[in-house]
Amino acid sequence: MTDPAPIVVGSATTVELRAGVSTSKRWMELLAAIGETRSISAAARAVHLSYKAAWDAVDAMNNLADAPLVARTKGGKGGGGTVLTARGQQLVATFRAVEAENQRFLSMMNARIESGGGHKQQDLTILGRLTMMTSARNHFSGTVVAIKAGAVNDEVELELSGGDRIAATVTHESAENLGLKLGSPAVALVKASWVIVATESGDGPHLKLSARNQLRGTVRQITPGAVNTEVVIALGGGNSVAAIITNTSAQELALVAGMPATAIFKASSVILGVSL
Numbered sequence: 001m002t003d004p005a006p007i008v009v010g011s012a013t014t015v016e017l018r019a020g021v022s023t024s025k026r027w028m029e030l031l032a033a034i035g036e037t038r039s040i041s042a043a044a045r046a047v048h049l050s051y052k053a054a055w056d057a058v059d060a061m062n063n064l065a066d067a068p069l070v071a072r073t074k075g076g077k078g079g080g081g082t083v084l085t086a087r088g089q090q091l092v093a094t095f096r097a098v099e100a101e102n103q104r105f106l107s108m109m110n111a112r113i114e115s116g117g118g119h120k121q122q123d124l125t126i127l128g129r130l131t132m133m134t135s136a137r138n139h140f141s142g143t144v145v146a147i148k149a150g151a152v153n154d155e156v157e158l159e160l161s162g163g164d165r166i167a168a169t170v171t172h173e174s175a176e177n178l179g180l181k182l183g184s185p186a187v188a189l190v191k192a193s194w195v196i197v198a199t200e201s202g203d204g205p206h207l208k209l210s211a212r213n214q215l216r217g218t219v220r221q222i223t224p225g226a227v228n229t230e231v232v233i234a235l236g237g238g239n240s241v242a243a244i245i246t247n248t249s250a251q252e253l254a255l256v257a258g259m260p261a262t263a264i265f266k267a268s269s270v271i272l273g274v275s276l
Contacts, residue, residue: 027057028095034058034070035084035092043082058082065091136271137192137242140166144184147175155212156180156272158188162237166190167212168270178274187273194269195243197231198262199253212267215241219261222250231255233263 026047033043044054058070069088073081084092142158145165154175158166166188170178180186196211220240221232229250231243241263245253255261 025099027061028092030054030057031061031069031084031088031092032096034082035089038073038081038083040082136189137244138188138190138195140188140190140239142166142186142188144180144182144186147180147182149175154180155267156186158186158272160235160237160239162235162239164215164235164237164239166215166270167267168272169212169267170272174272178272180272180274185274187275189271189273190241190265190269192230192242192244194265195241196264197233197243197245197249197253197255198264199255200260209264210266211264213263213265213270215263217241217261217263219255219257219259222255222257224250229255231261233261 026049029047030043030049033046034040037043037046040054040058041051044051047054049057062068062070065087067087068085069091071083071085073083140158140160142160142165144156145159146155146157148155149172152172153169154172156168156170156175158168160166168188178186198214215233215235217233217235217240219231220234221230223230223232224247227247228244229247231245231250232240233243234240243263
């Protein structure tokens with residue numbers, strides 16, 4: 001198994017004033033592209049903006065600057081075009097100087113991180129996960145410990161830090177696109193509304209369920225709402241799983257903090273993701 005590529009710290013340069021962001025890298029790239037191509041349409045394509053969005057940005061920059069940054073040239077033998085003014089060229093040069101200094105700092109910092117050992121790389125991995133924003137209430141980080149390939153779907157098992165395992169059913173194509181393999185890290189997402197809460201009953205036989213994931217833990221928090229109740233179940237290793245159930249269900253289960261409970265959800269309800 002090959003070692004994963006090292007994680008490096010990067011940044012996008014912006015110039016900020018007390019009132020907020022004054023200019024961004026994308027605007028400066030647009031100005032630079034105008035200087036190189038002398039065409040607003042070509043410059044817009046180069047920075048992946050629409051023609052209108054590019055002109056809107058140019059108008060905004062011209063209004064904000066102390067002198068015009070972009071000028072339209074009249075048509076002639078070679079046709080009209082769009083050029084940077086001397087002020088625009090100066091502004092781009094200043095931004096490039098700031099960007100170069102920022103890159104020098106990043107190179108030095110990444111070199112220090114690389115010499116600091118594996119724990120710093122692991123810390124950067126965790127920081128990268130914390131930037132992920134999704135609508136799913138439950139985020140689990142784990143390691144792929146089993147892959148059962150099928151003709152259409154694959155079953156993938158992740159082992160969490162506390163020892164619990166989560167099974168996910170994904171298409172074979174998705175598993176390949178994600179590059180999933182034994183030992184590789186992955187993230188599992190599960191919406192709270194997809195989680196069923198079960199408690200142990202002293203009377204009657206225990207039910208056998210077809211749901212692949214049954215995580216046993218302890219009720220840590222109960223938050224009633226107007227219609228639904230959020231239940232958080234603490235798992236091993238500091239992990240937890242949240243479920244949204246009806247208020248009626250919460251009352252019938254007689255949920256109280258500290259009681260044993262099981263979070264149940266199907267393998268098909270799990271979405272897998274990996275870091276780029």
